[in-house]
Amino acid sequence: MNNNSLLIVLSGPSGVGKGTICKKLLSERPNIKLSISATTRSPRPEDTDGVTYYFKTEDEFKRMIENDEFMEWAVYNNKYYGTPKKAVFDQLENGYDVILEIDAQGALNLKEKYPEAVYIFIAPENTDVLYERLRTRGTESEDEIERRVKAAQWELSQKDKYDHIVINKVVDDAALDIINIINTRRNAL
Numbered sequence: 001m002n003n004n005s006l007l008i009v010l011s012g013p014s015g016v017g018k019g020t021i022c023k024k025l026l027s028e029r030p031n032i033k034l035s036i037s038a039t040t041r042s043p044r045p046e047d048t049d050g051v052t053y054y055f056k057t058e059d060e061f062k063r064m065i066e067n068d069e070f071m072e073w074a075v076y077n078n079k080y081y082g083t084p085k086k087a088v089f090d091q092l093e094n095g096y097d098v099i100l101e102i103d104a105q106g107a108l109n110l111k112e113k114y115p116e117a118v119y120i121f122i123a124p125e126n127t128d129v130l131y132e133r134l135r136t137r138g139t140e141s142e143d144e145i146e147r148r149v150k151a152a153q154w155e156l157s158q159k160d161k162y163d164h165i166v167i168n169k170v171v172d173d174a175a176l177d178i179i180n181i182i183n184t185r186r187n188a189l
């Protein structure tokens with residue numbers, strides 16, 4: 001790993017706005033790259049294969065697990081999600097900071113293996129509003145929505161295990177908080 005490169009792990013419940021914050025960070029900091037995960041979930045209208053995710057069949061994903069291609073992987077909402085190892089290490093080697101936007105199971109597994117990474121939890125300002133938003137999102141079935149709400153409740157219960165908690169009240173402020181965390185960590189390297 002390049003000595004000055006940082007691995008930044010961002011988690012937070014579904015619907016909290018992690019994606020928007022990541023976009024903001026990437027647009028403000030060309031030195032940050034976002035890791036593209038592999039998943040077995042179906043693409044949504046906003047997804048593009050190879051850009052938002054690498055969409056895989058379950059067999060393909062399991063083969064990647066067997067070949068030890070993941071830094072971490074987890075089952076979320078009955079689907080597999082994983083971080084391909086090689087791309088992340090290549091970017092770190094090339095001097096980029098890399099963000100992983102992953103669920104709390106994956107993040108906390110990773111924390112055992114890579115304690116030197118920066119672990120940031122994005123929390124909502126108001127949990128009831130978050131649950132309501134998840135219920136009315138409309139792109140998923142009732143079962144899926146309830147699973148997502150349960151997963152969000154569990155994710156929130158894990159927040160104290162992270163190095164930092166950032167509350168997403170205003171996206172620009174949350175992104176700035178994260179940039180400050182990154183700068184502080186880099187100065188300590």
Ligand code: 5GP
Nearest residue numbers: 037038073074076081082083101102103106
């Ligand atoms: P979504 O299906 O809404 O895109 O993502 C569902 C959850 O999976 C989100 O919490 C997202 O952060 C997480 N996720 C995305 N990629 C990965 C990954 O590579 N590993 C793990 N553990 N979680 C991921």
